[in-house]
Amino acid sequence: xxxxxxxxxxxxxxxxxxxxxxxxxxxxxxxxxxxxxxxxxxxxxxxxxxxxxxxxxxxxxxxxxxxxxxxxxxxxxxxxxxxxxxxxxxxxxxxxxxxxxxxxxxxxxxxxxxxxxxxxxxxxxxxxxxxxxxxxxxxxxxxxxxxxxxxxxxxxxxxxxxxxxxxxxxxxxxxxxxxxxxxxxxxxxxxxxxxxxxxxxxxxxxxxxxxxxxxxxxxxxxxxxxxxxxxxxxxxxxxxxxxxxxxxxxxxxxxxxxxxxxxxxxxxxxxxxxxxxxxxxxxxxxxxxxxxxxxxxxxxxxxxxxxxxxxxxxxxxxxxxxxxxxxxxxxxxxxxxxxxxxxxxxxxxxxxxxxxxxxxxxxxxxxxxxxxxxxxxxxxxxxxxxxxxxxxxxxxxxxxxxxxxxxxxxxxxxxxxxxxxxxxxxxxxxxxxxxxxxxxxxxxxxxxxxxxxxxxxxxxxxxxxxxxxxxxxxxxxxxxxxxxxxxxxxxxxxxxxxxxxxxxxxxxxxxxxxxxxxxxxxxxxxxxxxxxxxxxxxxxxxxxxxxxxxxxxxxxxxxxxxxxxxxxxxxxxxxxxxxxxxxxxxxxx
Numbered sequence: 045x046x047x048x049x050x051x052x053x054x055x056x057x058x059x060x061x062x063x064x065x066x067x068x069x070x071x072x073x074x075x076x077x078x079x080x081x082x083x084x085x086x087x088x089x090x091x092x093x094x095x096x097x098x099x100x101x102x103x104x105x106x107x108x109x110x111x112x113x114x115x116x117x118x119x120x121x122x123x124x125x126x127x128x129x130x131x132x133x134x135x136x137x138x139x140x141x142x143x144x145x146x147x148x149x150x151x152x153x154x155x156x157x158x159x160x161x162x163x164x165x166x167x168x169x170x171x172x173x174x175x176x177x178x179x180x181x182x183x184x185x186x187x188x189x190x191x192x193x194x195x196x197x198x199x200x201x202x203x204x205x206x207x208x209x210x211x212x213x214x215x216x217x218x219x220x221x222x223x224x225x226x227x228x229x230x231x232x233x234x235x236x237x238x239x240x241x242x243x244x245x246x247x248x249x250x251x252x253x254x255x256x257x258x259x260x261x262x263x264x265x266x267x268x269x270x271x272x273x274x275x276x277x278x279x280x281x282x283x284x285x286x287x288x289x290x291x292x293x294x295x296x297x298x299x300x301x302x303x304x305x306x307x308x309x310x311x312x313x314x315x316x317x318x319x320x321x322x323x324x325x326x327x328x329x330x331x332x333x334x335x336x337x338x339x340x341x342x343x344x345x346x347x348x349x350x351x352x353x354x355x356x357x358x359x360x361x362x363x364x365x366x367x368x369x370x371x372x373x374x375x376x377x378x379x380x381x382x383x384x385x386x387x388x389x390x391x392x393x394x395x396x397x398x399x400x401x402x403x404x405x406x407x408x409x410x411x412x413x414x415x416x417x418x419x420x421x422x423x424x425x426x427x428x429x430x431x432x433x434x435x436x437x438x439x440x441x442x443x444x445x446x447x448x449x450x451x452x453x454x455x456x457x458x459x460x461x462x463x464x465x466x467x468x469x470x471x472x473x474x475x476x477x478x479x480x481x482x483x484x485x486x487x488x489x490x491x492x493x494x495x496x497x498x499x500x501x502x503x504x505x506x507x508x509x510x511x512x513x514x515x516x517x518x519x520x521x522x523x524x525x526x527x528x529x530x531x532x533x534x535x536x537x538x539x540x541x542x543x544x545x546x547x548x549x550x551x552x553x554x555x556x557x558x559x560x561x562x563x564x565x566x567x568x569x570x571x572x573x574x575x576x577x578x579x580x581x582x583x584x585x586x587x588x589x590x591x592x593x594x595x596x597x598x599x600x601x602x603x604x605x606x607x608x609x610x611x612x613x614x615x616x617x618x619x620x621x622x623x624x625x626x627x628x629x630x631x632x633x
Contacts, residue, residue, distance in 0.1 A: 056097045063089055064323055079178050080421050082323050083414065086330025093335060110321030111177045111386065112280045113314055115205075115291040118180060118189075118198065119298020120307050126527070127299060130199050133367075137196060138203025140363055141381070146172030148355050157348070159401070162218045166395035167409050169211055171352055173204045173385040175417055176291070177325060182380070182424070186502050189531075193373055197380060200360075205292050208387055209237055212287075215391060220399040236286050241296055244279055248300025256304065272313045275301070329386065333414045334407045345408065349415040353382040353423070376424075376431045383420045384413030443494040445508030448472035451515045451539075453498030455479075455486060458544055458565060459518030463491075466514075474507050499523050501535050509536045516542040524550070529557035552606060571595075595620065 063085040071081035089097045150168025153159050159167065183189040183197060252275055259267045276294050283293030301307060338345045357378035364374025392406040401409075452463045455477040466473050475491065476498040477483055483493045496503045498519065509515055515532065517524055524543055532541055540560040545551055547566050554562060571592060578588045598618040605615035 059089055059096050060085075060324065060327055064327060068323070078323070079181065079326055080418060082326035083330040083333075083418055086327035087333045087335070088330075089327070090331030090333065092331075092333060097331065109277075109280075110318055110323070110325045111291050112294040113276055113318035114177065114180055114322060115295040116276045116279075116298040117311055117314055117318060119295040119300075120302050120311050124299055124302065126302075130195055133196050133199035134203050137363060137367055138200045138206075141200050141360055142172050142204055142207045144172075144363070145356050145359050146170075148172075148359055149352060152351050152355055153348075156351070157344075159405075162220075163395075163401045163405070166215050166218065166398070166400040167392065167405070169214065170388040170391035171384050171409070171413070172356070173207070173211075173387055174201060174356075174381040175383050175385040175420075176201045176205065177322060177386055178383065178417055178420060179380055181322070182421075186500070188500065191499070193377065196364075196367075196369070197377060200381060202295070204385065204387075205295070206237075208292075209288065211391060212394065215394050215398060215400065218398065218400055221397065237288055240283060240286055240288060240293070244282070244293060244296045245300055247279075248297060252297070252301065253304060256301070256310075268309055269313045272310045273317070276314065325386070329389075329414055329417070332389070332410060334411050337404070337408045338411050338415075341408065345411055345415060348409075349412045349419065352384060352412060352416050353419060357382045372431050375427070379423045379427060379431075380420070382423065383416040388413045441494055443474065443476055443496045443503055443507035445506070445511075446472070446474055447511075448474040448508060449511075449513045450474070451476065451498075451504065451507055451509055451512050453477075453504075453515070453517045454519035454544075455482060455491070455493050456518065456520065459516075462516055462518050462544075466516075471514075474512075476503075476507060499528060501531060504532070505535065509539060512536065512539045514542065515539045516544075518544045520546075524554060526554050526557040529554060529559050533558040548603065548606070551603065567599075 064082055067085040067088075068078045068081035071084075072078060087093055091098050146169035148168075149171045150164045153168050154161055154164035157164075179197060179201060180189070183194045188194040189198065255271060256268075259271055275297050279293040279297040280290035284290050301310060357375075360378035360381055361371075361374045364377050365371060369377065389410055392401070392409055395401050396403045396406040450466050450471050451474045452459050452466070453476050455463065455475050456479075459475070459477075463473050463475055475486075475493040476496050477493050478495065478497055480495070483495060486493045494507065496507070498504060498507075498517070504515070509532075515536065524545070529541060529543070532539075541558065543554060543559050543562050545554065545562055545564055547564060551562055551564060575588055575592065578591065579585075583591075598620060602615040602618040605618075608614075
């Protein structure tokens with residue numbers, strides 16, 4: 045018996061991994077994404093189909109660690125200052141999305157399905173939440189997590205995670221089960237949340253960081269893995285013990301380590317565990333898909349899933365327009381977040397325990413959530429042409445892998461010079477830009493410039509960045525960030541990354557990024573003009589070199605101090621405002 049008991053987990057693991065391998069490879073091949081493959085693999089193996097693997101509830105409890113690890117990795121990519129910059133999207137757009145979507149779906153359930161107001165709220169408010177476990181990997185694989193669109197998507201998902209506590213409180217307040225123990229009041233849960241977050245912040249600064257510093261000094265590579273998993277599990281366990289969101293705890297722990305020197309090593313250590321557990325999570329969700337419930341009321345399940353997608357898409361689309369998003373981006377945001385989320389299963393179970401809905405209804409709406417999650421990849425594929433900005437005046441060719449060893453992003457006045465110098469050195473170059481008029485003009489001069497947004501990881505990969513030796517970003521504005529350069533370096537480690545910035549503010553913005561070289565446009569052109577001016581005034585070449593050396597050394601000292609403080613006013617005494625005593629004056633030879 046003992047051998048049989050031990051054999052079942054091995055058999056389950058063999059079946060889960062083998063089936064996932066087949067389905068995910070197939071769906072990847074078809075361009076439908078890994079999530080759908082995991083869901084259907086679980087549905088096939090689960091108790092409502094072939095019944096080869098059972099007990100999905102226990103497996104999903106373990107696999108939820110995948111969501112926890114995912115939020116930890118996302119937290120590692122969001123330094124506190126960046127999170128603070130997103131506060132308006134988190135508490136503005138996020139709050140409106142959760143409230144309006146939840147109430148709108150509740151109204152639909154009450155009006156068209158005939159549920160009581162309490163039952164409609166218990167089912168509709170959780171359906172206002174989306175699937176963090178599905179949406180974030182989709183954004184990461186598309187290279188859009190660090191774009192403005194990705195940040196707004198994440199802001200909504202983060203507030204949804206925060207809203208779990210008030211939703212639990214609302215369902216508990218409507219409890220009809222006299223035998224169910226009363227939970228703590230809402231104000232107590234809110235206070236507990238704030239104190240727990242504060243405790244995690246303090247632990248990150250005074251315990252976790254010194255711990256990683258000690259491990260780094262000892263050079264024990266495998267201990268980083270232990271320490272990383274300990275950090276995630278400890279923060280998640282603390283939040284679970286307090287009845288709060290485990291994923292939120294892991295996210296806060298990640299944010300506290302986001303600006304540490306060990307960030308990328310931690311991300312590399314945790315990523316394999318995250319991938320495996322998140323896949324197991326989706327398989328567990330698929331196993332919980334009650335096919336018998338769908339078979340009994342197929343039209344109701346299909347209609348409610350369509351209504352859920354339509355209502356959430358419409359509400360989020362409207363909010364996107366309200367927050368000054370382009371209508372195409374607002375539509376993409378609505379469709380991306382249109383599904384139900386994994387926390388719905390937890391809240392539906394709580395509603396059933398509170399006698400607000402029948403267990404059969406909770407199972408039925410669980411199937412609706414799963415069906416909406418299955419629909420998301422198809423929706424994104426079907427609406428791609430509508431969501432993407434059309435190319436005017438005829439089609440322009442998108443990037444393709446020409447086997448070039450260098451990619452130049454941005455073919456304006458700066459990028460043209462960079463590209464021509466590389467070509468003069470017999471280096472094959474792939475050119476990318478979004479300016480249609482410039483692409484047409486360049487074509488008239490014989491230059492082949494591909495149309496596309498070079499700040500998208502997927503588009504760079506399409507252009508052959510995985511095999512390129514050099515990627516030069518010659519674009520205008522504030523499109524380059526430290527996180528984006530890190531993402532490029534992680535995706536294409538073989539390529540040296542060069543960046544053009546306008547001034548020292550751009551330099552400070554890329555502080556700490558793995559960029560090979562940064563060229564400050566206004567500095568080099570100004571230095572050249574000053575050299576020519578000094579030469580015109582009759583200053584000797586030797587004195588010109590001395591003057592340039594003095595300026596550059598002082599500017600380097602000032603930049604070094606500004607890197608440390610992040611303040612542009614630092615080291616103002618290094619600015620040359622008066623002639624240096626002893627320097628020659630023009631015309632005194």
